[in-house]
Amino acid sequence: MNAFLADSAGGATLAGVWQSGLGQVLGGLIIVAVLIGGFFLGMRVRDKESPTPKPEEQPHRPESDALPGEMSEYRRPAEMPQTDGEHRLMPYELKKSGSETSPEPPTEEKRKWGGISSGGFGSGGTGHGD
Numbered sequence: 187m188n189a190f191l192a193d194s195a196g197g198a199t200l201a202g203v204w205q206s207g208l209g210q211v212l213g214g215l216i217i218v219a220v221l222i223g224g225f226f227l228g229m230r231v232r233d234k235e236s237p238t239p240k241p242e243e244q245p246h247r248p249e250s251d252a253l254p255g256e257m258s259e260y261r262r263p264a265e266m267p268q269t270d271g272e273h274r275l276m277p278y279e280l281k282k283s284g285s286e287t288s289p290e291p292p293t294e295e296k297r298k299w300g301g302i303s304s305g306g307f308g309s310g311g312t313g314h315g316d
Contacts, residue, residue, distance in 0.1 A: 262288040 248254065264286050269275050 260288040260291050261285040262292070 262285060264281055264283065267275060267279065
């Protein structure tokens with residue numbers, strides 16, 4: 187007989203109980219009990235929290251469609267300053283922004299990208315204008 191399974195009196199040892207599956211069942215029951223206890227503890231904590239606000243207590247959007255602090259404007263690229271070729275343009279001579287406001291919306295041709303179609307990833311194209 188295996189020495190781990192039986193002691194001198196013939197009873198089962200701890201290794202024998204584990205190998206028989208009783209220890210695994212008890213371990214599973216302990217884990218289930220901890221999970222159920224955690225669930226009930228979470229329910230108690232949630233019950234102590236303040237209730238969710240009702241729909242009439244929710245904040246409402248302003249009358250206008252614009253959000254607070256939001257502005258809508260058309261932008262166009264700023265013109266690049268030209269130099270005479272004798273001296274180069276220094277960074278501090280450029281404007282702070284690369285675009286400026288425009289009163290009229292861009293035309294349909296300007297809104298569309300007119301570059302070479304490179305295709306998407308996995309489209310099967312070469313990615314260089316096919």
